[in-house]
Amino acid sequence: MTDAASNALPAAEGHPGHLAPDTVVVSAGRPERVHDAAVNPPVVLSSTFVGRGEVEHGDRAYGRYSNPSWDPFEETLAELEGSRLPGLVFASGLAAVSAALSLLPPGGVLVMPQHSYQGSLAVAGQLADRGALTLRTVEIADTEAVKAQLAGADMLWLETPTNPMLEIAELKALTEAAHAAGALVVADNTFSTPLGQRPLESGVDVVVHSVTKYLAGHSDVILGAVVTPDEALRRRLVEHRSLHGAVAGPFETWLALRGVRTLALRIERSQATAALLAGRLLAHPGVEAVRYPGLVQDPGHERARAQMDGFGSIIAILVKGGAEAAETVVEALRLWVPATSLGGVESLIERRRRHVNEPESVPENLLRLSVGIENPEDLWADLAQALEKAQA
Structure with a gap:
């Protein structure tokens, strides 16, 4: 993490990060306030980083593991979503989706809205065809019908509003039902953004974003992101990103943070x-x-x-x-x-x-x-x- 977190402004009661969201988008992820410091974080164009001894989890080491240009964006998104842990930026929204789906056990059962983003459905369908998971599609606005499909499920995928039918899922009720069934809950919050809703407040385990869309906001970058307040889940997601190579470019991430400001x-x-x-x-x-x-x-x-x-x-x-x-x-x-x-x-x-x-x-x-x-x-x-x- 950068020093930006230590520069948090005074508390505004009742909101994640203790500030109103329209303040967080401007104030979060800034460099330390020292004399002659830059107001904006820099773009760090380096594929490798100086280090000695054994490489441990969390070390910068190599550009596939981490980059200083990721940190401000990841911290800002976490503060907006209400996570105590930094988010994770990915090379695309579908890379973020794939990372979240990797949390399923082999052959696990996934419950997903029938009108999810077609890319998410396509990835899930491909994995189902290979026997990597069992896919159950549901009408996500029908709470009781979704609950009926949660028996034996390992993950509930929520998208609300759905793309493109704009159906609304009952976030808290479905999350509680999924947890009671022993399933993880992932929510795609791309349409609403953290300014419209914060699924972690309803108990959701993992939030996914296509940063390409509202967060970056100018149709000029392809990026995705995942946020979770669970340390074990986050470590698995970091490992997936590092090993599968779906890493974001530093300049694209810098552009995304600039987009978040507005x-x-x-x-x-x-x-x-x-x-x-x-x-x-x-x-x-x-x-x-x-x-x-x-x-x-x-x-x-x-x-x-x-x-x-x-x-x-x-x-x-x-x-x-x-x-x-x-x-x-x-x-x-x-x-x-x-x-x-x-x-x-x-x-x-x-x-x-x-x-x-x-x-x-x-x-x-x-x-x-x-x-x-x-x-x-x-x-x-x-x-x-x-x-x-x-x-x-």
């Missing part, structure tokens, strides 16, 4: 715009249905309101006219960017079933909207004209 402002803006757009889309004649937890009509609204600090910046809509009409909307847009991924400053839109790995239960006419920080009226005007063209 996370609160970006989320505040994009979330407010998402709420505005979701309401207008709900009333639009060219839209069959809207999923957004902030809508009182949404099936997950009450649950989201109870366990989240905000409803997020992702909207899912079903376009009248099927897949062809949905594609017409995408093609007609001029401000929204037709692209995969999410969480950047620019607004992105995508018909998710264009991906061959997307579950068949995801409707062909579903568009996932990642709301950025542009002017809300400009975003709406672009959506409205595209929807009109699709219905013409």
Whole structure:
């Protein structure tokens, strides 16, 4: 760890890290405050580090084990999630997912939402095909149905809201049920970010992030991260990262930390715009249905309101006219960017079933909207004209 932890600011009661989250994103992971010190941590471009004697766990030693440029980001993420141990940065979100799945015993039983991120489902499915695990997919919003699948399970994978259906899992109840069944609980917190919810507070064992998305926030890095307050689990995850080589570049990690500095402002803006757009889309004649937890009509609204600090910046809509009409909307847009991924400053839109790995239960006419920080009226005007063209 760096000296940044010793520079913690005074306590703000009731929040992990003792500071409000919009302060943590700015203040955490800073260098020691000494005369003429840099305000920002440096980028350390070195593949190896000076050392003598036996290499022990925690030694820097080699760039596959650790890098000083990782430390500030890992400490900041841990403080945001409410972990007493630093997080772990990985080369990609899927590298972080793979590391978390490595905590399963050989042939273990994994319970996973049927509408998880398709990359997570693909990795789990591949491992299941090889006999490395048994996969049970569930409707994660149906708490009782999930509990019924936990008998004999070794891990419960939570994603809430789900990608791209925006279903809301009952975090605390499912975590308690999984622990009672003897299962570890992993939560993918990419959509919500630690500003929207902190799964560790509900007893979750491991939190996974695609840092590529909201944390970095500028569509310019590929990174992932894992956070756990359990020392034994963290040591296993460190070993997995070191041996499998899914290590992050120092410059990419530095960029991610720079992105985190504006996370609160970006989320505040994009979330407010998402709420505005979701309401207008709900009333639009060219839209069959809207999923957004902030809508009182949404099936997950009450649950989201109870366990989240905000409803997020992702909207899912079903376009009248099927897949062809949905594609017409995408093609007609001029401000929204037709692209995969999410969480950047620019607004992105995508018909998710264009991906061959997307579950068949995801409707062909579903568009996932990642709301950025542009002017809300400009975003709406672009959506409205595209929807009109699709219905013409």
